[in-house]
Amino acid sequence: MLQKKICMLGGFAVGKTSLVRRFVQSIFSETYLTTVGVKIDKKSVVLSDKTVDLILWDLAGEDDIGSFRLSYVRGASGLVLVADGTRAATLPVALTLRERAEAEFGAMPFVLLLNKSDLVHQWKISDNEINEMSQSGFKIYLTSALLGESVDDAFIQLASMVSK
Amino acid sequence: MDEPPNEVRHWLYSFVYNDRSVAYVKIDDQLLVAAKGGCVDHYGLSSLRIGESVAEQLAFIEGLLPYRDLPFHIPMVELPSGRVTDLHLFSDSACIWLLFLDATAEHDNKRRIQQKAYEMTLLQERERQLNEELESTNEALRESQEGLSREYQRSESLLLNILPASIAERLKTQEQIADNHAEVSVLFADIVRFTEKARSVGAEMTLAILNSFFKAADLLSERHGCEKIKTIGDCVMVVAGLPVSRPDHAEALAHFALELRKAGTRESFGGEPLRLRIGIHSGPIVAGVIGKRRFAYDLWGDTVNLAARIQTSAEPDEIRISDATHKLCGQKFACDLLPEMELRGAGRVQMWRLMA
Numbered sequence: 001m002l003q004k005k006i007c008m009l010g011g012f013a014v015g016k017t018s019l020v021r022r023f024v025q026s027i028f029s030e031t032y033l034t035t036v037g038v039k040i041d042k043k044s045v046v047l048s049d050k051t052v053d054l055i056l057w058d059l060a061g062e063d064d065i066g067s068f069r070l071s072y073v074r075g076a077s078g079l080v081l082v083a084d085g086t087r088a089a090t091l092p093v094a095l096t097l098r099e100r101a102e103a104e105f106g107a108m109p110f111v112l113l114l115n116k117s118d119l120v121h122q123w124k125i126s127d128n129e130i131n132e133m134s135q136s137g138f139k140i141y142l143t144s145a146l147l148g149e150s151v152d153d154a155f156i157q158l159a160s161m162v163s164k
Numbered sequence: 165m166d167e168p169p170n171e172v173r174h175w176l177y178s179f180v181y182n183d184r185s186v187a188y189v190k191i192d193d194q195l196l197v198a199a200k201g202g203c204v205d206h207y208g209l210s211s212l213r214i215g216e217s218v219a220e221q222l223a224f225i226e227g228l229l230p231y232r233d234l235p236f237h238i239p240m241v242e243l244p245s246g247r248v249t250d251l252h253l254f255s256d257s258a259c260i261w262l263l264f265l266d267a268t269a270e271h272d273n274k275r276r277i278q279q280k281a282y283e284m285t286l287l288q289e290r291e292r293q294l295n296e297e298l299e300s301t302n303e304a305l306r307e308s309q310e311g312l313s314r315e316y317q318r319s320e321s322l323l324l325n326i327l328p329a330s331i332a333e334r335l336k337t338q339e340q341i342a343d344n345h346a347e348v349s350v351l352f353a354d355i356v357r358f359t360e361k362a363r364s365v366g367a368e369m370t371l372a373i374l375n376s377f378f379k380a381a382d383l384l385s386e387r388h389g390c391e392k393i394k395t396i397g398d399c400v401m402v403v404a405g406l407p408v409s410r411p412d413h414a415e416a417l418a419h420f421a422l423e424l425r426k427a428g429t430r431e432s433f434g435g436e437p438l439r440l441r442i443g444i445h446s447g448p449i450v451a452g453v454i455g456k457r458r459f460a461y462d463l464w465g466d467t468v469n470l471a472a473r474i475q476t477s478a479e480p481d482e483i484r485i486s487d488a489t490h491k492l493c494g495q496k497f498a499c500d501l502l503p504e505m506e507l508r509g510a511g512r513v514q515m516w517r518l519m520a
């Protein structure tokens with residue numbers, strides 16, 4: 001049985017829990033309920049040559065990166081970095097969390113999700129910035145946990161990266 | 165530090181055990197479940213099978229075992245059962261222990277506080293964003309308002325080129341304008357032998373000379389507080405005492421006439437100075453705006469007709485004024501009385517030559 005631990009990393013209220021719920025249960029709730037500690041979910045992903053069980057650690061988002069508990073990331077095979085496309089400041093938060101995790105546990109595969117793509121008029125991250133990060137090798141997805149847009153694609157991409 | 169006495173240790177043990185719903189799972193060196201105990205039901209662990217792989221039965225263990233750096237603990241893990249537990253992992257020589265301590269109450273309390281704090285922060289962020297948007301909308305509004313006011317000023321100044329300012333102002337609110345003015349002076353001036361000379365110097369030169377003639381009339385009108393009403397071919401019509409009446413309208417227009425004539429001598433038209441015939445008459449007129457899309461402010465009445473007749477009767481370089489005009493301003497200027505003359509439509513008319 002192939003099983004991989006994946007951590008959801010990002011600032012608070014960027015949609016980590018909503019993305020997991022959308023991916024695992026295909027539902028979305030408008031109500032914002034902050035995560036404290038960690039919530040663990042499991043979802044099987046069928047790839048072309050194998051099936052991999054993703055153990056999703058949905059970590060509490062922090063408004064203060066300094067207070068982030070690295071111990072949650074122990075044993076992870078991959079990261080889902082999540083930023084809120086309508087709040088530009090959440091992008092550096094996600095990238096910094098990745099740096100801290102990799103400094104402690106070594107490099108690991110990751111995907112970057114710019115969430116809330118349905119809020120087109122409040123969108124704050126420029127195409128230029130996104131293109132630059134893409135060119136530096138980041139796998140970037142503009143996702144909407146509300147509509148389900150690109151959510152499965154992102155998780156399946158990471159599943160195939162971690163099961164290589 | 166002394167170990168506490170047995171009574172205290174026993175009390176502490178039973179307190180923690182009951183309050184935190186302690187459960188344990190023992191894992192052997194093959195990473196199989198060796199034993200379980202305590203409040204296993206509380207965490208939904210009763211179905212955990214002894215002798216089978218721990219990682220296949222407890223998803224959250226994935227990646228954590230085997231691990232060198234035991235002991236460690238992971239706070240506030242929400243299990244699929246909905247319980248929140250602090251997880252402790254430690255080992256002895258032969259096996260690994262997994263300890264569950266319930267943290268649901270602490271978790272819920274912490275979440276209540278955290279939720280409020282984050283919601284507050286989100287509101288502040290949203291407020292800031294909305295303020296920024298408001299500001300940029302205001303900026304755009306201000307710009308378009310400035311554009312509008314520039315447009316307005318442009319059309320305003322175009323209108324003022326056609327109509328006297330006070331008339332233009334009234335036209336904005338009034339459909340029709342027709343005013344009686346009891347006392348004004350009307351002047352006509354045209355260029356001597358214009359048609360003939362225009363033919364000889366060509367259209368371009370003619371246009372240039374007309375342009376400087378009418379420009380001079382505009383400039384002098386402004387200087388003497390007169391209104392240029394219109395031009396007809398090479399003829400210009402100027403009035404004083406309109407749209408605001410003034411007692412010295414005849415005098416103002418006489419000054420205007422003298423200076424217009426002087427301006428003509430500085431121009432060259434077909435090899436000689438521009439020579440004018442000028443006529444002035446004073447009396448009552450009706451002034452108003454006619455037309456709907458192309459406005460024209462114009463004057464009507466016998467005073468206007470007679471002024472035109474006097475002008476056509478004038479000699480080259482002569483400023484000819486009616487007796488009525490002379491009565492109003494004659495003392496202030498050098499004037500010669502002309503012999504009475506028959507003018508078409510007006511009978512015998514007494515006129516004066518304004519010299520200086």
